Amino acid sequence: MNTEFSELDKMLYVQITEEIDHHTTEKLRRKMDYEITRFMPRKVVFDFGKVTFMDSAGIGLLIGRYKLAKMLGGSTRIVNASKSIKKVLEMSGVVRIIPIEEKVC
Amino acid sequence: MKSLYDNEMELSFLSKSNNEAFARITVAAFAAQLDPTIEELADIKTAVSEAVTNSIIHGYEDKEGIVKVKAKLLENTIEIEVTDSGKGIEDIELARKPLYTTKGNLERSGMGFTIMESFMDEVDISSVVGIGTRITMKKTIKKSEKEEQIEEEKNALID
Numbered sequence: 001m002n003t004e005f006s007e008l009d010k011m012l013y014v015q016i017t018e019e020i021d022h023h024t025t026e027k028l029r030r031k032m033d034y035e036i037t038r039f040m041p042r043k044v045v046f047d048f049g050k051v052t053f054m055d056s057a058g059i060g061l062l063i064g065r066y067k068l069a070k071m072l073g074g075s076t077r078i079v080n081a082s083k084s085i086k087k088v089l090e091m092s093g094v095v096r097i098i099p100i101e102e103k104v105c
Numbered sequence: 106m107k108s109l110y111d112n113e114m115e116l117s118f119l120s121k122s123n124n125e126a127f128a129r130i131t132v133a134a135f136a137a138q139l140d141p142t143i144e145e146l147a148d149i150k151t152a153v154s155e156a157v158t159n160s161i162i163h164g165y166e167d168k169e170g171i172v173k174v175k176a177k178l179l180e181n182t183i184e185i186e187v188t189d190s191g192k193g194i195e196d197i198e199l200a201r202k203p204l205y206t207t208k209g210n211l212e213r214s215g216m217g218f219t220i221m222e223s224f225m226d227e228v229d230i231s232s233v234v235g236i237g238t239r240i241t242m243k244k245t246i247k248k249s250e251k252e253e254q255i256e257e258e259k260n261a262l263i264d
């Protein structure tokens with residue numbers, strides 16, 4: 001996972017590079033929470049372009065980060081999700097609180 | 106004894122979370138024999154990951170145990186069985202419900218069974234409290250248009 005924070009628009013860009021399952025979420029959660037609390041972004045963008053796998057563990061992970069970002073005054077977006085990842089996101093209804101955008105910001 | 110199936114395999118591993126990727130990748134490699142699309146393969150991988158993760162986090166909780174995964178092929182269908190000897194499920198109907206989870210504190214979303222049911226054609230749960238849980242899932246891989254065409258041509262030749 002790599003992150004970049006842009007001071008100008010207070011946007012935290014999070015590029016996830018690992019498969020997302022129960023095994024990987026704990027570490028991802030810790031890193032994401034660290035960055036979100038550190039920068040208090042106005043907008044968090046999760047880039048799924050390099051994610052080749054995600055199961056229900058990812059749903060819990062995203063909802064948890066959405067809540068944290070929201071509490072600190074920020075919104076959340078997903079970009080570059082593959083067809084199979086979109087399927088999991090859409091089925092779970094996550095997309096209603098974290099919209100999927102097609103292009104990279 | 107001759108198998109009733111075209112092919113079979115069996116895995117048995119410790120309930121460690123790094124085996125979740127191992128299990129789904131192995132089953133996907135086995136399923137590749139049926140020539141699935143990338144999407145069908147992703148469905149199988151996700152369903153296996155859900156069932157194996159459930160055995161590890163709910164079945165065995167923090168204890169160590171053995172998770173077994175069997176896969177069988179018959180014609181275009183793959184049947185996958187994931188078994189644990191963990192704590193079992195008290196109310197199966199409730200467990201199947203979307204958003205139902207007994208581990209909400211661990212950021213589980215309660216979507217595992219819902220995902221298995223929508224990504225596979227059939228999902229059967231059998232569980233006995235104190236004995237363990239077995240999930241049996243089936244998926245039929247659709248034939249590609251090209252394969253169907255070849256088959257039609259073959260049949261036409263026979264007629």
Ligand SMILES: Nc1ncnc2c1ncn2[C@@H]1O[C@H](COP(=O)(O)OP(=O)(O)OP(=O)(O)O)[C@@H](O)[C@H]1O
Pocket residue numbers: 056057060155159160161163164165189191192193194200201205206207208212213214215216217218219238
């Ligand atoms: N192998 C198992 N052994 C014991 N209980 C299980 C097992 N599998 C599922 N359960 C029970 O069924 C519930 C629902 O499972 P499901 O996979 O749908 O959701 P979850 O695992 O809680 O959350 P998610 O899969 O979305 O992260 C679990 O919370 C658990 O109580």
Ligand SMILES: [Mg+2]
Pocket residue numbers: 056155158159216217218
């Ligand atoms: Mg689950």
